[in-house]
Amino acid sequence: MRIFIDSANIEEIKDINAMGFLAGVTTNPSLVAKEKRDYREVIREICAIVEGPISAEVIAQDYTGMMQEAEMLAGIHPNVVIKIAMTEDGLKVIRDLRQKGIKTNATLIFSATQALLAARAGASYVSPFLGRVDDTANDGLILLEDIMTIFNQFTLDTEVIAASIRHPVHVLQAARIGSHIATVPYKIIKQMIKHPLTDAGIQKFLQDWQEAFQ
């Protein structure tokens, strides 16, 4: 499973990218709004930092508006993937962008049948929102499992991005289930790196060394 960061914060992205495992970035309107910066500028900077797919979401929800925004965003860098919400117009946009050679990420996926339709329309990625499913007292991991079963059964080339990750166990379970990608917030990546036994082990090695040689 590849690891993306779910962030529009340049410092967070630089920090994680320097560690060598980052394979891409996803953003959404809420994440970009937190930065209070020009949208295109943020996407351009991210593309210059990370080598891999960078998802940028359209704000418009009508077909024409989505197509215009998508073409503008796709023009920023060849690695930009257009994030489109799963709606009727969204599916039309996914199909037409596919025909133009522009990659898409179908977002706000809450059912396996939505994922199947988006994949059949030509989405390069689908993003089931695990945490938001959990918030409704349903199990986001069952949704992910269903999507993986269906996609593997019919050898669809659409990749699955486990999104709305709320804790490291979501990442562990997504990898077990066979998700192609998990997009993980900065704070959770940091939690994944740390382990109290690693810290205690470093302390003990240092202490033993100092006792023997200093």
Ligand code: G3P
């Ligand atoms: O980028 C989409 C998704 O990861 C959002 O997560 O925590 O706002 O549900 P969250």
